Amino acid sequence: MSAAPPGPALVFGAGAVGCWIGGCLQAAGVPVTFVGRVRVLDALRAHGLTLTDLDGGRHHLAADSLQLSEAIPDGCRPALVLLCVKSGATAEAAAMLARSLRAGTLVVSMQNGVNNAAIAQAHAQALAVRAGMVPFNVVELAPGGYHRATSGTLAAQDDPALRAWQPWFAAAGAPLQLHADLTPLLWGKLLLNLNNAVNALSGQPLRAQLLQRDYRVCMAALIDEALAAFRAAGITPARLTPLPPAALPFVLRLPTPLFRRVAARLLRIDATSRTSMADDLSRGRPTEIDALCGEVVRLAKANGLPAPVNERIAELVRAWPRDPRPRDAATLRAELGLA
Ligand SMILES: NC(=O)c1ccc[n+]([C@@H]2O[C@H](COP(=O)([O-])OP(=O)(O)OC[C@H]3O[C@@H](n4cnc5c(N)ncnc54)[C@H](OP(=O)(O)O)[C@@H]3O)[C@@H](O)[C@H]2O)c1
Numbered sequence: 001m002s003a004a005p006p007g008p009a010l011v012f013g014a015g016a017v018g019c020w021i022g023g024c025l026q027a028a029g030v031p032v033t034f035v036g037r038v039r040v041l042d043a044l045r046a047h048g049l050t051l052t053d054l055d056g057g058r059h060h061l062a063a064d065s066l067q068l069s070e071a072i073p074d075g076c077r078p079a080l081v082l083l084c085v086k087s088g089a090t091a092e093a094a095a096m097l098a099r100s101l102r103a104g105t106l107v108v109s110m111q112n113g114v115n116n117a118a119i120a121q122a123h124a125q126a127l128a129v130r131a132g133m134v135p136f137n138v139v140e141l142a143p144g145g146y147h148r149a150t151s152g153t154l155a156a157q158d159d160p161a162l163r164a165w166q167p168w169f170a171a172a173g174a175p176l177q178l179h180a181d182l183t184p185l186l187w188g189k190l191l192l193n194l195n196n197a198v199n200a201l202s203g204q205p206l207r208a209q210l211l212q213r214d215y216r217v218c219m220a221a222l223i224d225e226a227l228a229a230f231r232a233a234g235i236t237p238a239r240l241t242p243l244p245p246a247a248l249p250f251v252l253r254l255p256t257p258l259f260r261r262v263a264a265r266l267l268r269i270d271a272t273s274r275t276s277m278a279d280d281l282s283r284g285r286p287t288e289i290d291a292l293c294g295e296v297v298r299l300a301k302a303n304g305l306p307a308p309v310n311e312r313i314a315e316l317v318r319a320w321p322r323d324p325r326p327r328d329a330a331t332l333r334a335e336l337g338l339a
Contacts, residue, residue: 005030006164007079010072012093014040016138016276017110018084020146021154023051024172026066027059033067033076041068047144054149054270057173072100080165081107083120083129086280087291090119098124106161108132110154112193113291114186117157131182132156133189135240137206137273149206149273152240157182187230188238191245193292194222197313200277200287203326207269213256214329218313220249221338225307226296232303241266281320289317309336 011022014036026032026049034044048063081101085093090111097107103126109117110132117131135152154169156162158178169176179185195210198218202209209215227246230237237245242265251262260267280287293310300307313336316327327335 005079005168006161008033008077009080009082010076010078011035011082011084012072012097013083013085013089014044014068015084016140016146016279017134018082019044019049019140020051020138020148021082021084021110021134021172021174023049023059023061023146024174025168026061027051028168028172030168030172031067033069033073033078035069035072038070041070043143044068047142050142050145052141052145052147053173054147054151054268057148072096076100077102078105079161081105081127082132083107083109083111083116085111086276086286087111087113087116087288088286090116091123094120094123094127094129098127101127104128106130106159108156108162110134112189112196112288114183114190114295115291128159128161130157130159130162131186133182133185135189137269137275139270139273140279141272147270147272149270151268153177155179155182155185184236184238185240187235188240188245190292190295191223191226191237191248192240194226194296194310195219196275196277197289197293197317198222198332199275200281201313201316201320201327201332202329203278204274205271206273206275207267207271210267210269211256211260212329213253213259214333216252216259217338218309218329218332218336220252221309221336222293222296222313223252224249225300225305225310229296229300229303229305229307232305233299235299277317281317281324284321287317287320289314293317309338312336 008031011018011034014034022032049061051059107129121129133155137150154176293314296310297307
């Protein structure tokens with residue numbers, strides 16, 4: 001590994017993903033500036049940044065070692081920007097980056113959904129925006145405490161400038177794989193993210209939710225519709241779990257004792273883990289439902305297919321502020337019209 005990183009990094013949208021990945025990079029020796037909201041930054045000022053993971057890893061970065069800002073600092077010249085806001089904030093974030101950063105600055109979208117890099121690029125045409133993919137789940141366990149609760153390898157669209165960063169991601173304990181075409185991985189991730197709506201409406205931790213068959217039947221129905229839309233559109237999603245995407249609905253519908261055995265690696269999830277959509281609902285923030293289930297509905301419609309289950313669950317998530325009612329598994333299954 002070279003003695004010095006390619007340059008400083010900027011996390012735009014310091015939340016679960018931004019604090020975890022940015023914190024790991026800083027722990028490996030990369031100077032990182034975190035741009036985020038007062039709520040998050042004040043917690044970091046008070047407690048520092050503690051990073052943990054389900055493999056037992058732990059790092060603590062003292063508060064006075066953190067560069068924290070509510071806006072992009074004047075004269076900031078990062079060699080790498082990690083775009084870590086939720087999908088609904090992408091356009092505005094990209095426009096802010098475009099106003100402050102030098103033309104050609106490398107920006108990697110670490111967001112879920114398949115279109116964020118394109119949206120960011122459209123709003124920041126002078127910057128070099130690349131798609132990224134975060135396969136694991138990160139939760140905020142305490143103020144300033146972020147925990148990687150599942151496993152997986154970070155991925156991004158290949159770019160010569162990103163190759164120089166790979167040793168630093170590896171040293172940070174968050175290796176980054178580069179792909180000539182990230183699209184199949186983004187669709188593969190979207191398939192798994194369809195469960196975010198189920199998890200958010202369940203009000204339960206991810207592992208507990210996945211161990212209830214009626215919730216899995218809901219997830220399977222969402223995936224069925226997505227797979228049909230993918231086939232019609234000629235999209236082949238990448239395999240991100242030990243199971244191939246086409247086998248997911250069948251395995252999810254298995255009785256729970258069998259599911260536990262077949263999907264043991266899929267269930268390697270901390271009991272603490274929940275999806276960020278669940279946090280969004282509980283904090284009254286906008287969700288990414290439009291970039292997830294909404295994307296399936298659009299793709300299905302564009303290919304002349306219905307996607308009623310994705311459509312219905314998106315309605316339930318959008319209705320949450322008026323109807324904030326966690327659903328038990330049988331209720332959610334019934335509300336989605338799944339016999
Ligand atoms: N958490 C996970 O486990 C996980 C895993 C894989 C991928 N992802 C994806 O990663 C992305 C980020 O997720 P997350 O869970 O890290 O979200 P998060 O915890 O909500 O973090 C994003 C942060 O960015 C802030 N922000 C938005 N616009 C900003 C601006 N203009 N200036 C400063 N701060 C701004 C948000 O504040 P406000 O809330 O006030 O807008 C929020 O605090 C999403 O696309 C998500 O789907 C998440």
